[in-house]
Amino acid sequence: MKKVIIIEDSPTFCNMLGKKLEAKGWKTILCYNYRDGLKAVKESSEWDVVISDMRLGNDNGIDLLEWMRSNGYQNPFIIMTSYDESMSAVRTMKLGAEDYIPKKLLLDVVYERLEEIIDKQKRLVELNNKIVYRKSEKFRRIYKMAELFAKSDMAVMILGDNGTGKEHIAEKIHLQSKRADKPFEVVDCGTLSAELAVSALFGHEKGAFTSAEAARKGYFELAAGGTLFLDEIGNLPKDVQAMLLRVLQSKSYRPLGATKDKVADVRIIAATNENLQEAVREGRFRSDLYYRLHEAVIEIPRLRDCKEDIMPLANFFLKLYDRHTDKEIKCISKEAQRALVSHTWPGNVRELKSCIMRAMLLCENEIIDVEDLQLSQSTLTEEALDFDEQERKINRERILWALKQCNGIKRDAAKMLEMSHTTFYARMKEYGISTNKL
Numbered sequence: 001m002k003k004v005i006i007i008e009d010s011p012t013f014c015n016m017l018g019k020k021l022e023a024k025g026w027k028t029i030l031c032y033n034y035r036d037g038l039k040a041v042k043e044s045s046e047w048d049v050v051i052s053d054m055r056l057g058n059d060n061g062i063d064l065l066e067w068m069r070s071n072g073y074q075n076p077f078i079i080m081t082s083y084d085e086s087m088s089a090v091r092t093m094k095l096g097a098e099d100y101i102p103k104k105l106l107l108d109v110v111y112e113r114l115e116e117i118i119d120k121q122k123r124l125v126e127l128n129n130k131i132v133y134r135k136s137e138k139f140r141r142i143y144k145m146a147e148l149f150a151k152s153d154m155a156v157m158i159l160g161d162n163g164t165g166k167e168h169i170a171e172k173i174h175l176q177s178k179r180a181d182k183p184f185e186v187v188d189c190g191t192l193s194a195e196l197a198v199s200a201l202f203g204h205e206k207g208a209f210t211s212a213e214a215a216r217k218g219y220f221e222l223a224a225g226g227t228l229f230l231d232e233i234g235n236l237p238k239d240v241q242a243m244l245l246r247v248l249q250s251k252s253y254r255p256l257g258a259t260k261d262k263v264a265d266v267r268i269i270a271a272t273n274e275n276l277q278e279a280v281r282e283g284r285f286r287s288d289l290y291y292r293l294h295e296a297v298i299e300i301p302r303l304r305d306c307k308e309d310i311m312p313l314a315n316f317f318l319k320l321y322d323r324h325t326d327k328e329i330k331c332i333s334k335e336a337q338r339a340l341v342s343h344t345w346p347g348n349v350r351e352l353k354s355c356i357m358r359a360m361l362l363c364e365n366e367i368i369d370v371e372d373l374q375l376s377q378s379t380l381t382e383e384a385l386d387f388d389e390q391e392r393k394i395n396r397e398r399i400l401w402a403l404k405q406c407n408g409i410k411r412d413a414a415k416m417l418e419m420s421h422t423t424f425y426a427r428m429k430e431y432g433i434s435t436n437k438l
């Protein structure tokens, strides 16, 4: 049952709000002071919503929110304010409150707001059921960043190799944002040729061109109020880049054949596995669009750099596909587990997912064994081996080039490649580069 904890030091107002919400099917816990509120929070489950007054006698709702967040309680939190408390209300939003609502409006809007919160939670739960919450240090940091960026409307750039999980993170940001109840639209920029792009992005009216037999909505309209995820942005043709930039700057667009502009109300999240800086240097990507899309950046690591995530992911995929086979597969043998953890996974999570699916088909008893995984070097595809080898070669050459440009000064070379010193030194060691031999 949907549950809300109401913390309000005026019993009359608290009871009135409680009655209103109970009439709409909510279970309520009424607390008339900070102490009782804190107790109710400690006993709450993670989806219970907290509505607290800003002023609670000598105590204060913001302190409660601060206590909750620093003690790991992530319950949705709404603060009730009086007319002169907007500055403090802004602070509560920064601390992760869902909303602040002036008390005089509360009875009119609270029910709608609570339903929105519940709907958002449901969708987040659905997404979380499809994916594994990755516990590696690197991924925990990524989830934290995603949560922080979700609170703003900043354009976010997600960087990472193919199959690392960029789209999931983009959707997570969307579902934790104010736009969560609006669409999340994915655009595969690689398929947008200059001819198709205008109509695909902005739509067209009936008769706008010879084959336009009916009007069509573009991605900007389909995602209205929500998030547009521009996947593989590095593949966007140059003239489409200019078009996109204009729309992002003016926040308006015009469908083909239309006579009026429409408002471009979307949050942009883009992703790429390409080195976009290099693309800018080589003139393949517009630098103004590059900066417009990089208001915030999240880098997704390769699967082999988060080894502790491999087995939880593998076991999750095992359960996922278990429903689709009539075999009674119970687990993965110790030897197969060792093989999974030490494999290099050039195709990242996507490769792991198909490896487990294939193993389940091949497996002839209850335990997946190392042969079922087909992971030996000889069974790695040529393409995957080439990809890995080429990547090493390119990275090595880039480091050598930067060192030469900077007369062997490692700190400057790391800066030039926008790498942290630690990563730069680690890569030099990995590739056997020594400044003596330059």
Ligand SMILES: Nc1ncnc2c1ncn2[C@@H]1O[C@H](COP(=O)(O)OP(=O)(O)OP(=O)(O)O)[C@@H](O)[C@H]1O
Pocket: 130, 131, 132, 133, 134, 160, 161, 162, 163, 164, 165, 166, 167, 168, 169, 231, 273, 313, 316, 349, 350, 353
């Ligand atoms: N945490 C996760 N839990 C379960 N499955 C995951 C997780 N992360 C990624 N996957 C699965 O791995 C595959 C690749 O994920 P996703 O499409 O998000 O990666 P990507 O980096 O966007 O890929 P690409 O660069 O090819 O567009 C998908 O099938 C996805 O369901």
